[in-house]
Amino acid sequence: MTGAPDLRAVASSRRRVYAASLGLGLLLVASMILAIGSGPVPISTADELAVLASRLDAHAAAVDPRLASILLDIRLPRVLLAAVTGAALATAGAALQGLFRNPLADPYLVGVSSGASVGAILAMTVTLPPALYAAGAVQLAAFVGAIVAVGVALLLARVGGRTSVPSLLLAGVAVTAIGGAASSYLLFSRGDRLFAAYAWLLGSFNVSDWSLFDRIALPVLAGTIGLVALGPSLDLLQLDEDAATALGLRTERTKLAVVACAALTTGAAVSAAGLIAFVGLVTPHVIRMLVGAEHRPLLLLSALGGAAFMVLADLAARTVLPEGDLPVGVVTAAVGGPFFLALLWSKRGRLG
Template sequence: MTYLRQKKYYKIYMLILLLIFIFISIMATTLGTVKIPARDVVKIVLSKINFLSEKIDISNIKKSNIFIVLNIRLPRIILASLVGAVLSVVGTCYQAIFRNPMADPYVMGASSGAAFGATFGIILGFNNTVLGFGLTSLFAFAGALLTTLIVYNLAKVGNKISTTSVLLAGIVVSSLLSSVISIMMVLNHDELAKIVTWTMGSFNGANWKQIIIVTIPIFLGIIVLSSMTKEMNAVVIGEESAQNLGVNIELVKKIILILSSFLAACAVSVSGIIGFVGLIVPHLFRLIFGSDHRILIPISVIGGAIFLLICDTLARTALNGIEIPVGIITSIFGGPFFLYLLRKSKRNKFI
C-alpha cells in the first residue's frame, strides 16, 4: 500500500481512534467509588467551554459530583492520556533508531534514574510542592535526565553513538541504580511503602498545574519528533542506505535520543515508573499500519493515550475501594506481549 493510499485511510482510522478516546474518557470519568452519570459528565465539561457555558445548565447536578469530575477525575484522565501518548511516541522513536521492536522508553535508563531520584527525595523527606509538583517528582525528573546523560556519554565513541553500546550502557546503569535503590529501601523501612508505590506508577496525585506545565514540553517534543519521520524511515531501512540518501545518521540519533529521553523524564516525573506502554502500542500499530513513521507517530499518540487510560481506569476501579498501581496493570499486558515479541524476533526481522 503506497503512502498516499495509506494516508487517505489513516485519517479515517485517526478519527475512529479519536472518537474511541473521547468515549473511553467519558466512561472513565463516570467510574469510581462515586458513580456519576455520563450525561452529567458531558454537561459539566461542556459548561467550562466559554461559548457554551451560558447554554449548559448544571444547577441540578450535585456540587460534590462537579468537584469530583473537574478536580479529581478529569485531571487524572488527561495526565494519564498525556503520559500514555508520550511513552508510546518515545517507544516508536527508540524502536526506529535501534531497529529493535523490543526497545522501549526506558532503554536509556530513564526509569531507574527516575526511581533513584524519587527514592532519594522520599528518604530526605521533601514533601513540599513547587508549581504543583511535589519535590519527589522534581527529584525523579532530575534523576532521569542525569542517568540519560551518563548513559549517553558512556555509549559515545568520539562523535558517534553506537546503538548497541547505548543498550548495554542502559542495562548496566539501570542494574547499578536498582541495587542502590534496594539498599536505600532496606535502610529506610519507614518510607518503604511510599517508595514501592511510586516505583509502581500512579496518577493519584494528578492536578491541573502538573498538566499545564508538562503539556508545553510534551507538545513541542512530539512536534519536533514528528518532523523527523522521514529520517526515521531512512534509518529503519539501514544506516548505509540512509547515508546515501543524505541523512546525517549521528545527528539524527543524538536528537532523537536526547529529546526522547527528555520526554520520558517528563512522563515518569508525574506518573512514576510505568513500563511496557512504549513497547506494546508502537509494535501493535506497526503490525497494522506498517513502518512508515509519518503515519505511525500520529497514530501512536492517540493509541498510547487510549491504552494507558484504560489501564489506569482498571487500576482504580477493578478492586472496589482499593487502587492498584497502574504499572502492575501495564505489566500484566506487557509481560506476555514481550515474550511474544521475543519469540517472534527469532524468526523475523524488524522490518
C-alpha cells in the first residue's frame, strides 16, 4: 500500500446520490406544480405561486378567491395526499425487498393489503351511523385491519423469540389468503356495497379537504424516518444473520422495527387511498438503477420517486377520461405492469 488511500470512489458515489436527489426533488416539485395547475379550471404556474405567496405572506398582492379556494381546498390536499401515499408505499416496498432479500417483495406482502381490505369492507358492509363514516370509520378500520394482519403474521413467524424471515413471508401469504376469503365473503353477502368497496380497493385520491392528509402525514413521516434510519441495518441483513450479528447488528430488533415501520407507513397509505398497486414494487427498482443498492439512499430516494410517480399517476387518473376519475390503481398498474414485465424479462436469469 502506498500513500493516502483513494477516496475518489466515495466522493463519486456521494455525488451520484446528491445528483439523483436533486433530480428527483425537482421532478417531484414539477409534477406537483403541473398537477395543481391541471383540472377543469386550469391554473397557471404564476397564479399558483401568487396564491401560495398570499398564504405565506400577508402583504402579498390579493388573488382571485375562487382560484385560491380551488387550489388550497381541492387541488393541494389531493396532490399532497398522493405524494405522501406514494412516498409511503415506495419506501415500505424498498424496505421489505431488503428485509426479504427478494426483488418481488412489495409493501402488501406481510398482510397489510388483506388486513386493510377486511377492515375497510367490514366498515362499509356493516351499517354504521353516518357520523362515524364522516369521521373516517372506513379509513380507521382499514388502518387497524392492516396493523392487526401484520401483527398476526409476525406472531406466526416467531419461534423461540426469533423471527424467521422465510416464515414471515409464508405467514404473510397465509394471512393474505385468509383476509382475501373474508373480504370476498363480505362482498358476496352485501352485493349492494360491491361498487363502493371495489372502488375503494382500486384506490383513489378523491378528496376535497385536508382531513385525510392530516391524519396520515404524521404516521407516514414517522415510519419513513424510521426506515431511513434503519438503512445501514438493512444493508447488513443482506448478509446472513450470523454475519450481521457478528458485525454488531441486533438482528431481531431490526427485523421487528422494519416490519413495524413498513406496516405503519403502508397501513396509513392504504387507509387513505385504498390498495394502489405497483408503486411500492416498481419504484425501488428504478431507484436502485440510479444509485445502487445501499439502503439509506435507496429508501430516501424511493420516497421522492414514489411521491412523484403517484402525483403523476393521480394527475393521469383524473384527466385522461373526460367523464370522470379513473381509479388511480388502474393507472399505476397500467404503467407499472409493463415495466415489471420488462424487469422480469431483463432479470430472467437471476430470478428463475
